[in-house]
Amino acid sequence: MKANTFTRHLREGVKSLARNGWMTFASVSAVTITLLLVGVFLAVIMNMNHFASKVEKDVEIRVHIDPAASKEDQKALKANIEKISQIESIKYSSKEAELKRVIKSFGDTGKSFELFEQDNPLKDVYIVKTKQPRDTANVAAKIEKLNYVSNVQYGKGEVEKLFSTVKVGRNIGIVLIAGLLFTAMFLISNTIKITIYARRTEIEIMKLVGATNWFIRWPFLLEGLFLGFLGSLLPMVLIMSAYSSVQSVLQEKFAGTIFELLPYSPFIFQLTGLLILIGCLIGMWGSVMSIRKFLKV
Incomplete structure (x- = not known):
């Protein structure tokens, strides 16, 4: 497409808006x-996905080793x-x-467990993580059948x-x-269709004098793009602004816990960029779907 032709289409699209x-x-x-x-739902869903991914990564299998197992037996079990x-990783914990770990997890009340330091009832443990968290149950069942596994x-x-x-x-x-998104495309399509209907005679004349479908379509396509961008x-x-406020409040409230939102940057810029792209695409799609009927002369 020539530059002056594109400029003409651009000018017609802007004129139609005004x-x-x-x-x-x-x-x-x-x-x-x-x-x-859409933006609110995307922000909520993406943060839920972030939280779920963090929880999934924390899922681990704790393999308690039979106290009767020797060092060689433990190595054989690990192998x-x-x-x-x-299996993604396996770590030994005496x-x-x-x-x-138990004493620390109970805080002040955990001090009562210090009495067991002389006669520790716990078992050595292999901490296993899977490549895919959803494989945890399947892998645990396989490990349970191995020798020298207590539980x-x-x-x-x-x-x-959870999954x-x-x-x-x-x-x-x-x-x-x-x-x-479907609702937005339907509304834009019908709105633009009314605009195009008012200009149907003009479109018919352009078709009769030899204008191509794309020559007629481009101004409406750009008009739809502008509508989507402005919207x-x-x-x-x-x-x-809302995400910045919510993040500052929740960060202060849930500091030190697994409840944390995605960082403002780059998440919010990715989200708003996606919204602009979606707006432009549904605007253009609405224009294309609206004008098809009037191009059949």
Whole structure:
């Protein structure tokens, strides 16, 4: 496409926005409201995914070694565990280290456990992590069958519930976002369709004098892009300021816990950039879908 032709299309697209002021306002408002909802849902879902990923990474299998196992038996057990393909890492923790961990985890009340230092009832442990957290139950079942394993702990029952809840939450979020985007495309498509209908005679004349479909389509395509871009500006500003406020409050409230939001940068810039892209794409899509009918002359 020549530069002067593109300039002409650009000029026509901008003129159409100004010429159809109320329709432009309606389209931009539809995009603004929809993208604001999409942005909020995306922020919530992405942070839920971040939290779930952190929790999943903390899932581990604690393999309690039979007290009767010798050092050679322990090495043999480790070698057998390492043969399992889903294993990412395996770390040894002595019963002394385990007792210290228990005492530390109970804080002040844990001091009562110091009495067991002379006669430690705990067992040596192999701490196993899988490459994929969802393989935890399967790997634990395999380890449980090995020799010199006293028992295996990984939060049986709770881990499965966690993975199930995370999966359901992600799927619901995807469905909601897809529904909102479809609604935005439908609203923009119908709004632009009204604008195009008012200019149907002009389009028919252009077709009759030999204008190509793309020559006619480009101004409307750029108009849809502008509508999407303008509609994404307010959600972008609101989400940036709201996320900053929410993050500062929650960081102070949940400091030192696993409950933490994604860092403001680069997350918020990635999110707002995605909103602008979505706005532009659904605006262009709405224009393309609206004008198809009027190009059949």
